[in-house]
Amino acid sequence: MARLYHVPLSPFCRKVRLTLAEKKIEVELIEERYWENAPDFLRRNPAGKVPVLRYDGKTMAESQAICEYLDERHPTPPLMPRDPDARYEVRRLCAWFDDKFHHEVTRNLVYERVNKKIMGQGYPDSKNIKTGATMIKFHLDYMVWLLEQRRWLAGGDMTLADFTAAAHLSCLDYISDVDWRRSATLHEWYAKIKSRPAFRTLLADQVPGFPPPPHYADLDF
């Protein structure tokens, strides 16, 4: 069976969990306190970060590389389109969320509010939280602009771009940092993706000391 070393509120781990579940690959989840730099874990991944996936005798790191690999090994249902232009758009958006959105929003909110406490790194920095709360509005509006032209973020079909965005938004939703009243278009997109069977694993997460709000696991939010 596959084994994933992860932390619950990491968007990079969630993206791999969504991909595994969509492909119906059974996985054993193991929470990894990677910031403690245990020698065992560093041997599994010298980059010292999660996710790390044990799969088919290999030890794999880097969430985007893992997800594209799983999609190539298990093409049904597809998470990448076939056409190079459409594939480019998926990869561009994955990079947008994992790089720009992550640095401007996820890190400023999830890291400050949750990770810092769990890792024993002190109190949230209100300046960062304010930046994250401001920046998320621009990013949600960008998503709305895309979704007004397309059924899914990268085009007509659901792709890894939707999973990447949903991985970040679901972490932020766990700490009540997404205003779903901002846009009916965005709400509808998230409702569609949240109701997929692959999403169930994320909705069951419980981080000790940080109970999720009631709407987090509610499909009728």
Added chain:
Amino acid sequence: MARLYHVPLSPFCRKVRLTLAEKKIEVELIEERYWENAPDFLRRNPAGKVPVLRYDGKTMAESQAICEYLDERHPTPPLMPRDPDARYEVRRLCAWFDDKFHHEVTRNLVYERVNKKIMGQGYPDSKNIKTGATMIKFHLDYMVWLLEQRRWLAGGDMTLADFTAAAHLSCLDYISDVDWRRSATLHEWYAKIKSRPAFRTLLADQVPGFPPPPHYADLDF
């Protein structure tokens, strides 16, 4: 003709330049002072960063997504292998260099020594330079470890992983921050990649106020 908005010492721009040249796609290079946030440039790329490629009527951002797109559209000579396991390894290493190596090494050295001055952001921070100079040793040793098992970084053939690594190392070599005496294996790998016709565009770069050392453009370095 393709048009690339770039800055000379950006590893992300260099990776795209190497890929375009390897695929024999003619390109007009336009230097972009992206940190000045000119409205024109922000219209081309709302992420406000380089590289931005105008190609075939499209405006494209995100270097990894661009390079994979160019490789899919122009498969000869290939920069990605066909086998999913081998493709995973290429993507893992691209992410390693563009994320971990960049944050620990390139940013600490190139940004501190060059970009800060060009951007009018003050003097180099010696703490960051010291960190970069320490970390590059670990990364070069990791490359040597890979190259002692493989002809190229990701396997038997030259791939986008080699271009990604060479894009970073060539920026660092421009400011004399790579000790090529550290390993004959590494020196041999860089000599092979540096002597490719695709590399010529990088070796001709001149950043005003920062002349490159004589060995930078010398194939017999």
